[in-house]
Amino acid sequence: MNEPLSTLEAARVDDDVAHHLHPNIVRVEMLSNWIVTGILCTVLAVVVTSVIIKWDLGFAGRMALALPAGVFALFLALFSHYWPAIEYRCRTYRINAGGIEIQRGVLWKETLYVPRSRVQHTDVNQGPIERRFGLAHLIIFTAGTIGASVRLAGLGHDDALRIRDFLVASESGDAV
Known part of the structure; x- marks a missing residue:
């Protein structure tokens, strides 16, 4: 190419x-993705924290709620960082x-x-x-x-x- x-x-x-x-599109999309990821992770953290505070779930319940939320947030962060470069090549x-x-x-x-x-x-x-x-x-x-x-x-x-x-x-x- x-x-x-x-x-x-x-x-x-x-x-x-x-x-x-233009190569700058990778940085632009990465920045845009990070903004969306930050908003989604903030909302997710507020919801998970609210549920944990409102209901007495015990340690296992808190982990059952927080662990998938953390994995999802990590996936979003990795996707936001790496996907624009993959997409650029295509x-x-x-x-x-x-x-x-x-x-x-x-x-x-x-x-x-x-x-x-x-x-x-x-x-x-x-x-x-x-x-x-x-x-x-x-x-x-x-x-x-x-x-x-x-x-x-x-x-x-x-x-x-x-x-x-x-x-x-x-x-x-x-x-x-």
């Missing part, structure tokens, strides 16, 4: 080469003169292809965490009803703008 577009010398967006997302995009192909999925592989002729409009958005890491996500709206929009998260902001400009640039023909 090749590097993200922004690190390439080539000026062409439609090079028909599979590109990985997400690519390829742009050619005809459109954009997006491949994603670790366990269930998915390949999407959006022809340029079906692109209605696009949006480039950044959340606060993405902005901090120089990332954006590109949303491609198509001329369809089912799956009428495709989201490609984890692009460098400049790459997202270049891809957007390429996809919406007028062509000599119209598919409609």
Whole structure:
């Protein structure tokens, strides 16, 4: 696989080469996962503590409640830390003169292809965490009803703008 577009010398967006997302997406997803994990573990700790305080469960009862909660919290922490890097290796995009192909999925592989002729409009958005890491996500709206929009998260902001400009640039023909 090749590097993200922004690190390439080539000026062409439609090079028909599979590109990985920007490497910062791993850190962004890890941070987002840790935030969610922290909230879930806090709620879990409050619930387990409340149950232990409210009912006299004895030592065995407390362990029967606290041990699975601790294992679950450990699983969430490990998942939050390692999953983004695993997922990063399985997400690519390829742009050619005809459109954009997006491949994603670790366990269930998915390949999407959006022809340029079906692109209605696009949006480039950044959340606060993405902005901090120089990332954006590109949303491609198509001329369809089912799956009428495709989201490609984890692009460098400049790459997202270049891809957007390429996809919406007028062509000599119209598919409609």
